Amino acid sequence: MAQKGNLMTARPDIRVLDATLRDGGLVNNFNFSDEFVSALYRANVKAGVDYMEFGYKASKELFDVNKFGKWKFCDEADIRAIVGDNKSDMKIAVMTDVGRCDYKNDILPKSESVIDMIRVATYVHQMPAAIDMIEDCKAKGYEVVCNIMAISNAKEADLEQALEMVANSSADGIYIVDSYGSLYPEQIRDIADKYTEIAEKYGKYVGMHAHNNQQLAFANTIEATARGVSYLDATMMSMGRGAGNCAMELLISFLKNPKYNIFPVMKFIEEHMIPLKESGLVWGYDIPYLLTGRLNQHPSSAIDYMKEERTDYTNFYTDLLDK
Amino acid sequence: MAQKGNLMTARPDIRVLDATLRDGGLVNNFNFSDEFVSALYRANVKAGVDYMEFGYKASKELFDVNKFGKWKFCDEADIRAIVGDNKSDMKIAVMTDVGRCDYKNDILPKSESVIDMIRVATYVHQMPAAIDMIEDCKAKGYEVVCNIMAISNAKEADLEQALEMVANSSADGIYIVDSYGSLYPEQIRDIADKYTEIAEKYGKYVGMHAHNNQQLAFANTIEATARGVSYLDATMMSMGRGAGNCAMELLISFLKNPKYNIFPVMKFIEEHMIPLKESGLVWGYDIPYLLTGRLNQHPSSAIDYMKEERTDYTNFYTDLLDK
Numbered sequence: 239m240a241q242k243g244n245l246m247t248a249r250p251d252i253r254v255l256d257a258t259l260r261d262g263g264l265v266n267n268f269n270f271s272d273e274f275v276s277a278l279y280r281a282n283v284k285a286g287v288d289y290m291e292f293g294y295k296a297s298k299e300l301f302d303v304n305k306f307g308k309w310k311f312c313d314e315a316d317i318r319a320i321v322g323d324n325k326s327d328m329k330i331a332v333m334t335d336v337g338r339c340d341y342k343n344d345i346l347p348k349s350e351s352v353i354d355m356i357r358v359a360t361y362v363h364q365m366p367a368a369i370d371m372i373e374d375c376k377a378k379g380y381e382v383v384c385n386i387m388a389i390s391n392a393k394e395a396d397l398e399q400a401l402e403m404v405a406n407s408s409a410d411g412i413y414i415v416d417s418y419g420s421l422y423p424e425q426i427r428d429i430a431d432k433y434t435e436i437a438e439k440y441g442k443y444v445g446m447h448a449h450n451n452q453q454l455a456f457a458n459t460i461e462a463t464a465r466g467v468s469y470l471d472a473t474m475m476s477m478g479r480g481a482g483n484c485a486m487e488l489l490i491s492f493l494k495n496p497k498y499n500i501f502p503v504m505k506f507i508e509e510h511m512i513p514l515k516e517s518g519l520v521w522g523y524d525i526p527y528l529l530t531g532r533l534n535q536h537p538s539s540a541i542d543y544m545k546e547e548r549t550d551y552t553n554f555y556t557d558l559l560d561k
Numbered sequence: 562m563a564q565k566g567n568l569m570t571a572r573p574d575i576r577v578l579d580a581t582l583r584d585g586g587l588v589n590n591f592n593f594s595d596e597f598v599s600a601l602y603r604a605n606v607k608a609g610v611d612y613m614e615f616g617y618k619a620s621k622e623l624f625d626v627n628k629f630g631k632w633k634f635c636d637e638a639d640i641r642a643i644v645g646d647n648k649s650d651m652k653i654a655v656m657t658d659v660g661r662c663d664y665k666n667d668i669l670p671k672s673e674s675v676i677d678m679i680r681v682a683t684y685v686h687q688m689p690a691a692i693d694m695i696e697d698c699k700a701k702g703y704e705v706v707c708n709i710m711a712i713s714n715a716k717e718a719d720l721e722q723a724l725e726m727v728a729n730s731s732a733d734g735i736y737i738v739d740s741y742g743s744l745y746p747e748q749i750r751d752i753a754d755k756y757t758e759i760a761e762k763y764g765k766y767v768g769m770h771a772h773n774n775q776q777l778a779f780a781n782t783i784e785a786t787a788r789g790v791s792y793l794d795a796t797m798m799s800m801g802r803g804a805g806n807c808a809m810e811l812l813i814s815f816l817k818n819p820k821y822n823i824f825p826v827m828k829f830i831e832e833h834m835i836p837l838k839e840s841g842l843v844w845g846y847d848i849p850y851l852l853t854g855r856l857n858q859h860p861s862s863a864i865d866y867m868k869e870e871r872t873d874y875t876n877f878y879t880d881l882l883d884k
Binding site: 241244245422423424425450452453454455456457458460461464485487488491492500501504505507508512523525528529532549550551552555 | 564567568745746747748773775776777778779780781783784787808810811814815823824827828830831835846848851852855872873874875878
């Protein structure tokens with residue numbers, strides 16, 4: 239595929255999605271203060287961010303509401319307490335995990351909801367359930383995207399079939415998700431070409447959700463962009479599971495469209511993210527995440543290791559090699 | 562230019578250069594303990610690192626020896642106190658800054674020195690002096706490379722002329738140096754194509770020295786590699802001026818040649834780099850460096866700002882915009 243756009247111009251198809259509450263919520267069990275969430279909403283609107291993901295629509299049958307903050311569940315009333323009727327140009331997104339969401343009951347018809355976009359997160363082996371969820375949400379009136387996770391561990395033939403299934407569904411977009419932060423720009427370009435080829439054929443768009451295990455989240459995001467990917471996930475100060483995501487401050491600095499404004503992003507970081515870091519929450523690139531990323535493993539063992547504040551990396555590495 | 566090599570194979574022309582003491586020395590005025598330097602030497606040898614840069618050959622007329630650690634000057638005796646006659650496969654490098662090195666006197670004939678490689682660092686506007694230094698060092702018997710710095714601020718026509726001058730000199734190699742950490746992978750690929758084209762014509766190799774202001778040091782290094790660049794600078798835990806460099810742990814994890822071994826790198830980091838970080842030395846990606854990188858400015862103002870432990874990024878940014 240040819241390059242799309244260049245470093246001097248702005249692509250009108252680009253959309254930035256802030257996933258701070260959702261992926262960052264995996265760091266603190268979604269226990270963000272209302273003040274934080276309100277300030278994030280205002281900062282994103284001012285910064286020109288196109289979508290703000292508020293969290294998950296997790297099933298209250300499966301998850302104890304007393305063990306998580308409210309953004310694990312994203313009740314309509316909780317979102318409205320922050321955004322009112324959302325009289326801004328920014329759209330509201332939530333994520334639904336296949337198998338963890340009682341979508342038939344918990345996702346309201348769009349006409350009754352301030353949510354604009356449902357992001358269906360699925361593993362390759364769950365595709366029929368994902369398609370069912372996509373069609374349900376689409377029929378209710380939402381913009382729907384499908385995030386196929388952990389593709390670095392999926393068989394290519396399975397991934398191709400999954401892509402065909404999404405392509406033939408009513409989904410509006412398909413996301414490339416590097417869950418383990420194990421992919422290099424060279425691989426991301428090939429994957430982006432594959433996704434954009436099928437997406438263009440079926441009139442859908444492609445998104446990128448990167449993890450920073452090898453300090454490649456921003457690089458992979460802008461390389462995917464140059465291959466035609468247009469929906470770009472980022473989080474404030476990279477906040478997200480393990481090594482975190484593509485940093486919003488890097489992405490907004492990079493994009494050339496004058497609608498994007500770095501100033502509110504920096505203001506939010508200095509007023510809200512720095513205190514969060516100083517409160518003791520741990521995320522962002524570190525050597526244990528590099529090792530799980532390099533070995534194409536889920537970051538959970540690195541997250542546990544970091545919580546113990548250990549720095550005996552050689553022991554951790556030999557443990558990983560045994561897995 | 563076509564891609565060179567791929568993610569499954571090892572390129573025999575690749576060389577890794579550890580610049581921890583030299584670029585990291587800019588963080589602590591070269592005040593490394595002998596124990597640290599000895600351990601780094603042993604770790605690099607075990608890890609399969611090809612070159613270890615010990616520091617600068619700075620003029621003692623220009624710089625007060627009482628104000629810097631010994632690796633600012635790299636006396637022959639000091640290097641030999643660490644490496645003896647260097648009975649290893651790893652080569653020893655030092656850097657000489659144009660205008661800051663009394664090279665005619667301070668650089669011994671190769672037959673009297675344990676140093677293997679001289680790295681001549683120059684700005685585009687100093688090229689005649691750089692060429693004089695290159696020829697002097699080459700005549701003395703060294704492998705010589707030329708690091709043209711701050712190319713993101715140089716006029717293209719000037720840079721092309723500088724490249725022609727190095728190409729026609731006796732230098733063995735030419736380095737791409739992203740001093741401000743302002744270049745994106747897309748630009749690095751074009752620059753690498755330009756450098757490798759001229760280098761191949763004149764029988765020289767090309768190197769990459771990246772800075773991590775936008776979390777792109779590793780990405781830019783491996784993207785340059787894929788375009789035929791073969792000498793790759795890295796530092797332990799990214800230690801280097803401001804946002805630091807390409808992390809050795811990322812680079813060694815990436816390279817496929819079985820001669821490279823990540824284990825001694827991790828061991829060195831846990832035993833020596835973590836204590837250095839905990840001692841209060843500050844380097845590595847942070848938002849002020851992102852801002853100077855994005856604005857294509859020298860990181861000095863960000864370094865001063867970080868030393869003051871400030872996090873009022875919006876004030877810093879508006880100050881930068883006034884420069």
